[in-house]
Amino acid sequence: MSERGRLKTAQRWVVKIGSALLTDEGRGLAIDQIDGWVDQLCELRSQGIELVLVSSGAVAAGMEKLGRKERPTALNELQAAAAVGQTRLVQTWESSFQRHNVQPAQVLLTHADHSNRQRYLNARSALRTLLDMGVVPVVNENDTVVTDEIRFGDNDTLGALVANLVEADVLVILTDQEGLYTADPRKNPDARLMSEARAQDSTLDAMAGGGSGRLGRGGMQTKLRAARQAAASGAATVIVGGKIENVISRLYEQESLGTLLLPDHERMAARKQWLQGHMQTSGKLVLDAGAVDVLRNRGKSLLPVGVKAVSGDFLRGEMVTCVDESGREVARGLINYGSRDALKVMGKPSHQMVELLGYSGEPELLHRDNMVLSGC
Numbered sequence: 001m002s003e004r005g006r007l008k009t010a011q012r013w014v015v016k017i018g019s020a021l022l023t024d025e026g027r028g029l030a031i032d033q034i035d036g037w038v039d040q041l042c043e044l045r046s047q048g049i050e051l052v053l054v055s056s057g058a059v060a061a062g063m064e065k066l067g068r069k070e071r072p073t074a075l076n077e078l079q080a081a082a083a084v085g086q087t088r089l090v091q092t093w094e095s096s097f098q099r100h101n102v103q104p105a106q107v108l109l110t111h112a113d114h115s116n117r118q119r120y121l122n123a124r125s126a127l128r129t130l131l132d133m134g135v136v137p138v139v140n141e142n143d144t145v146v147t148d149e150i151r152f153g154d155n156d157t158l159g160a161l162v163a164n165l166v167e168a169d170v171l172v173i174l175t176d177q178e179g180l181y182t183a184d185p186r187k188n189p190d191a192r193l194m195s196e197a198r199a200q201d202s203t204l205d206a207m208a209g210g211g212s213g214r215l216g217r218g219g220m221q222t223k224l225r226a227a228r229q230a231a232a233s234g235a236a237t238v239i240v241g242g243k244i245e246n247v248i249s250r251l252y253e254q255e256s257l258g259t260l261l262l263p264d265h266e267r268m269a270a271r272k273q274w275l276q277g278h279m280q281t282s283g284k285l286v287l288d289a290g291a292v293d294v295l296r297n298r299g300k301s302l303l304p305v306g307v308k309a310v311s312g313d314f315l316r317g318e319m320v321t322c323v324d325e326s327g328r329e330v331a332r333g334l335i336n337y338g339s340r341d342a343l344k345v346m347g348k349p350s351h352q353m354v355e356l357l358g359y360s361g362e363p364e365l366l367h368r369d370n371m372v373l374s375g376c
């Protein structure tokens, strides 16, 4: 299978659309184009692909509504424009998806939702539930509480963060150029389009410049960085021209459009590596022999019923060690419950959790996707 075959066999795509493209260089939201992308996205969905959309364009849509020709420079005004524009943006996606009877959802995230383990699990669980329900999450940065993205004009990083959260196979970054060129084509007419490279290839750094667009401004540097972050969780990235006719459907059909940036490791291996980078542990669970067996030999998640003791003071989302009754380490992972709740449910069947805790959370204490077996 050629490397482009990944796009066809993928289960989950994250598609990021930049401001320049969405707003047709500032002439309001490009409704016809949006409808065109949505038609193709819905076609992908009907092929069984799960989709998350990362949509910029709040500031640009807000500028239009507020009658501003130039992007504000003051941070508070950028935030205000984003707040005004976000409602318009999401209404536009909603009407467009509804032509296909597909339900979108607005999800506003920040970088802290990735680095804070508790928020990481919350965001992951909400996004996964939306995908299970067949909803298409439409993600943007929460520009009211963080200003990094509007300051640097970079939602590419957010695309990578979302690809990691939902364990996407593919991140597609639609932009105003046909892909990554050997130099900025706005400045160098001899620049050639790169078709494929390893995301970690350091020779790409010299090619990718900052943006010169009036609206989106991260340029290729932030796209390359995003591709590297996505690669760290095993996703391939395609940087491609959003105005190419039927671009999404043609990518799915493995046409060689844009620039494909490949990860060095496959998805599961990369995820385990990512988890291993978060090895500072805050607590310990002692497992009975049955739980040790299902974790080690059957690739299952850890249910509270198999836990004999809990020690340490930890919050939901923190890393804990699982040991057998003789103290040998079996696994490590991000726990779904804080220590107080873990103590209440240990040794109990999952169906009693609502009664014991007063709320209904995940049935497992540690999900297998968030766990690395020790010695493996």
Ligand SMILES: Nc1ncnc2c1ncn2[C@@H]1O[C@H](COP(=O)(O)OP(=O)(O)O)[C@@H](O)[C@H]1O
Pocket: 017, 018, 019, 020, 021, 153, 174, 175, 176, 177, 179, 180, 181, 182, 183, 184, 185, 186, 207, 208, 209, 210, 211, 212, 213, 215, 216, 217, 218, 219, 220, 221
């Ligand atoms: N090597 C390169 N190849 C293609 N485009 C480049 C390169 N280096 C810099 N750029 C610039 O990056 C811009 C796209 O990024 P940006 O303006 O942030 O768009 P978006 O809103 O889609 O994120 C292009 O218009 C181009 O001027």
Ligand SMILES: N[C@@H](CCC(=O)OP(=O)(O)O)C(=O)O
Pocket: 017, 018, 019, 020, 055, 056, 057, 058, 059, 060, 082, 140, 141, 143, 149, 150, 152, 153, 154, 155, 156, 215, 216, 217, 218, 219
């Ligand atoms: N979150 C903000 C700004 C993000 C931004 O400029 O990103 P991009 O155009 O993708 O480089 C918005 O929606 O306008």
